[in-house]
Amino acid sequence: MTAPLVIDVRGINKRFGTKHVVKDLALQVHQGEIFGFLGPNGSGKTTSIRLLCGLLTPDSGEGTCLGRDVLRESAAIKREVGYMTQRFSLWEDLTLAENLDFIARMFGMKHRREAVELALAELGLTGRRDQLAGTLSGGWKQRLALAGCLLHKPRLLLLDEPTAGVDPKARRDFWEEIHRLSAAGITVLVSTHYMDEAERCHRLAYIAWGTLLASGTAAEIVAGQRLHTWEISGNGLHGLSPALRALPGVDLVATFGATLHVSGRDGEQLRASLQDFLAETELAMAPMVPSLEDAFIDLMQGSQDPLHA
Template sequence: MTPLAIDVVGLNKHFGHRHVVKDLALQVREGEIFGFLGPNGSGKTTSIRMLCGLLAPDSGSGTCLGLDVMTDSVLIKRQVGYMTQRFSLWEDLTVAENLDFIARMFGMRGRRAAVDAMLARLGLADRRGQLAGALSGGWKQRLALAACLLHQPRLLLLDEPTAGVDPRARRDFWEQIHGLSASGVSVLVSTHYMDEAERCHRLAYIADGRLLVSGTAQEVVQSRRLCTWEVSGELPPGLAQSLRSLPGVELASSFGATLHVGGRDAARLQASLEQALRGTGLAMREIPASLEDVFIDLMQGSAGPQGAAR
């Protein structure tokens, strides 16, 4: 068995009367890219902050990099790289000055050589004198990743790191992540993008503070046992809403110029669709359920965000 970078059980966190994370149990293997998914307000960010030592759990137990999550937060923080949802470096410092400041905070020896090496590694050398605030979204993301990696962490915790950047920057970012994983760095990454979720070795889905399902993408899809049909043709307005009310239909969502309609009672679903679409000129065909179908189903079945939980 591959050793575990994260192994926690029963983690809970309250903010006042709000129970934001409820009995979280999570295992992430060393060198694994683990996707953390869920709607806004589901408790993903709070969970990540507990794992990296920024928030103390109210209860629970377990380890992060072999250190106790309840008592060793200071030691954990020195071995973890945490990338927040929003760019959190200093916009009035240059690229190189930001990295030098991070290196000084960690008390790194030979920090100038380390900064130069990281600038070269992430393709930032030509921008070392540019103010961070003047960078585009993709370059800010690259600088934030450089800051996370500077102290050579064993675990990266990335909170929606590619939000708001262009497709090429996202692709380049994921190439970096897979390279890090191959070198033995463990990665826990939260994302709303299904193409990114499919790049992860394993996934977990959290809603209303509870972990609902985890496993490989294939295991997650199979666990929901969805039968899915694709409806195509000249789709009239409001079709998805009308189909949702049919017996056997549990989800109906637009996918480009088509609709995906799903449910668990295959016979009932098919009969309802055939009757509803008879004489409309619309076509229907059965297709494998996608990861996106599954997460739409999970979102519909969960209680949804509570208050301002993150």
């Protein structure tokens, strides 16, 4: 049985002065879903998430979040949302317990002490409860920030590039926690630039310059780009990209480690062009399944910042 909708909006718009930041956004997100937002820096993905969660009020559009009207009840929506910013925003000269107690006081929570101790325990922070927040490493600051987001038992969690600047183990542990919260029925909206994190989301949206270009599961987004991809390998790849891009049937050339991924939508023309081009070289070509990163590079290539158009 499909989980109920937590977010159901259409025609959402937001302007800041003359800049049209979000354009006719339409989206549905189900309870317990981890929904990822990707796109270039400054493309409107964070603003889109804030509009969905009541942290900003749309200029126009319609729909609901947590059963409340996104235009008229944003203040009520906001009280049921946990928001974790990209930069650590708690107080570094307070201990972990003091930080959480301060947040509990801001929310007017009853039984603050019990709530703080529970939050510390759930995120594995009890042993550090009296440590100053400013002395924590990036991964532990991330856990503290998440504990603060969850203190008031939100139904919806907003994470803005939450793992930027933390080590791979901390990132993995963080995502295990996010999936635990999802399994408990908490809906999560997360913006990220990491493809491995995007693949951990149940569904994704790609936003470029205020416009939703694609949404769905990772597999649906890859399939939607209709790409055929070949991997080029061997010695002498350096400097080859411009010549490959000029070939008939080539839509995308991207470097992946010591190989090149060459993609196009006309599979036969692409294969023939690459075979002719590589015939006089010692380079090898092999077909491969297009990756999510191939799809997003293609989407990014097809979009353009209107300020630089």
